[in-house]
Amino acid sequence: MSQTVADLMTSDPFAVSAENTLHDAHNLMKEKNIRHIPVIDNNGELVGMLTQKIMIAQVMNIMANYSPSALERKEKQTKIHTIMATDFATVLATQPLQDVARFFVDNRHGCMPVITEKNKLVGILTSSDFVRLAAALLS
Numbered sequence: 001m002s003q004t005v006a007d008l009m010t011s012d013p014f015a016v017s018a019e020n021t022l023h024d025a026h027n028l029m030k031e032k033n034i035r036h037i038p039v040i041d042n043n044g045e046l047v048g049m050l051t052q053k054i055m056i057a058q059v060m061n062i063m064a065n066y067s068p069s070a071l072e073r074k075e076k077q078t079k080i081h082t083i084m085a086t087d088f089a090t091v092l093a094t095q096p097l098q099d100v101a102r103f104f105v106d107n108r109h110g111c112m113p114v115i116t117e118k119n120k121l122v123g124i125l126t127s128s129d130f131v132r133l134a135a136a137l138l139s
Helices: 022-032 052-065 068-077 097-107 127-138
Strands: 036-040 046-051 111-115 121-126
Touching (some): 046 111, 052 068, 097 111, 097 127, 121 127
């Protein structure tokens, strides 16, 4: 039996609005121990991705250009839409897991947002999901 993305993805992932701040996203990543946050609009449509890599680069930029004491203030002033990635791959929940796994390997992706055909966010699939699957299959 062929598995699909829906079988492995995390449904209803944590997400932020493009109008949220870097500070909001930073806190969410720390509190929930996550590395990727989909960015959605008011209709729940996917408009961007915020990754730990983007966040670290932004924090390093703030630290380099301002004092460490200015970090929290600058994070609160930085809107997600100004730093989020807008060029990224997505996947449908109905896609075969085997095809998506190959894409992860070939493109070295850490995650892929899972959307409907109308671009509504329904889940997230991460490389950690595949590691957990491999561990389960090896057990």
